[in-house]
Amino acid sequence: MNSFSIRTNDLKKSFGGTNALQNVSFDFSAGLLHGIIGSDGAGKTTAMRLLAGLLKPSAGAIHYYNNGVPAAFGELRPSLAYMPQQASLYPDLSIDEHLEFFRELYCLDPAFYARRSAELLEITRLGKFRERRAGQLSGGMYKKLGLMCALLQSPSVLLLDEPTNGVDPISRREFWEMLYDLAADKILIIISTAYMDEAERCSRVHLLDRGLLLGAGEPRAVLKENGAAKFEDIFIRQGAGK
């Protein structure tokens, strides 16, 4: 059983003159649901892309561990699933065709695929819409399809970049219920969100503000440490201080 954890050391990424991330040291411990919390432009997507290996750090390093033992990114990569923030599915392909496509990309065994896809369609309640093209799905359904594609291979590491952005409150709630189910499997989940109320749903939070890490830890401990009642207060205070 793989149990991955990720640590970053003074991670820095700049694009031209802008510093998207400045000396950020994350500690994503294994088997927990981590939330990267921050408003728009905080560097959440950059952090996600770095963790997914889609970007190379300008400075600093990302260390991957399997059961506490240092591991190469190549070892983690096959069981890593990433769901980008922006729309990234094919509008002209149906739900079934997406699942079939990702089955082939991950070279999944047919029996495993049959079981897994049935299970996912059940959880997401998208079974009725299997023939529907992604371009015709509602916002929430679209995100669920993205999640299904990511989950198809039963990943050990799941990176979700603002999966609930632009999703209605009911669908958001459903989405989180699905995440709790996944977290029960003790896989490493890292989710980014700009919704402060979602911070409390995570087992660990990492507060990101304009490329800087403001604080990290268990949600309540972080609030207490900062003497704040809500996460918004920490960010607002930070903004006023500057």
Next chain:
Amino acid sequence: MKSFNIHRAYSIARKEVMHILRDPFTLSLALGLPVMLVTFFGYAIDFEVKDINLAVSDRDNGPSSRRLKEIFAASGYFRLVETGQAGPVEMLDSNRASAALFIEPDFSKKIKGGSRVMAQFVLDGSDNSKAAAVMGYLPGIRRAAQIRMAATPPRERLSAETRFLYNPELNSRWFTVPGLAAIIIGLLAILLTALTVAREWENGSMELLLSTPVRPFEIIAGKLAPYGILVLAGVSFVYLVSRLVFGVPFAGSHLLFLAACLLFITAALSQGLLISVLTRQQQVAMQFSMISGLLPSMLLSGFIFPVESMPAFFQYLTMLLPPRWFMAAARGITLKGADLGELAVPFLALGLLSAGMLALAIKKFKTDLE
């Protein structure tokens, strides 16, 4: 992990086929362009000039002048028009005629007497390609006139006759197979590839793809293969219509022609890939493809304008363009039946350019994922 997985490349290709089948633009362009081009070049565009309106001012009106007019009419290139009230020059001015023939008053008498006669031929030079073509017809007509009208046929001590090899009638349709193959490959392969990869970026799906175990090379192979086949089908269509409908001959080896097509297709697909990596937007990719795909194939390949008569700079420039070498190879194969040994230079150049373009595109694609 590093190895190329044919199943993943296949799944990318299969998905691409679904996109093609569902996108009316791609499908109609891929199917419509070859049909349109063959129709245009087969029926409408004719580089030969025929049925030129010839205004005649016959001030002789004798047996010999009538014979001269018959010779012009019988050539098939000229249609004699009555000048009526207006003189031949007015006919030219008003575009009712493109050429005029003036016959002097004593034409028949002089011929009978065996003396030298003159007939003046005036040509509208405002359309120079037409004028040049008509000029080409004149020596033949003069020769025919000499033989048929002189009291005693001239005994030529030295005669020069021109005979065109490989395409004796200089039938412009015979150029369609190599020419249209170049345009179809040059335009379709570049444009469709550029669009499909740019769409993947625009769509955001490239990021998702790259986070899966699929390797960049598998994406490239999977995305390019369907378009390679589509373009090859377009070329086959042009070939079949030209052969069956227009009776265009094919002198050389089909296998060699296929090899030339495949090399050129590789270069074109790579060029499309490169464009899409550089632009990442369908709109821009389309404009780039049109310019860099269509212009060289049409104008700098030798399809319409001979490379040899271009200024030195352009002659060197065409050496860097795959369409030029493809055109040389394709013409050699289709019309002359040349073999690989005779076409070593075009094939070598085409092979090198294709390999270079592919390597550049793959390298750029890989480094650009950063």
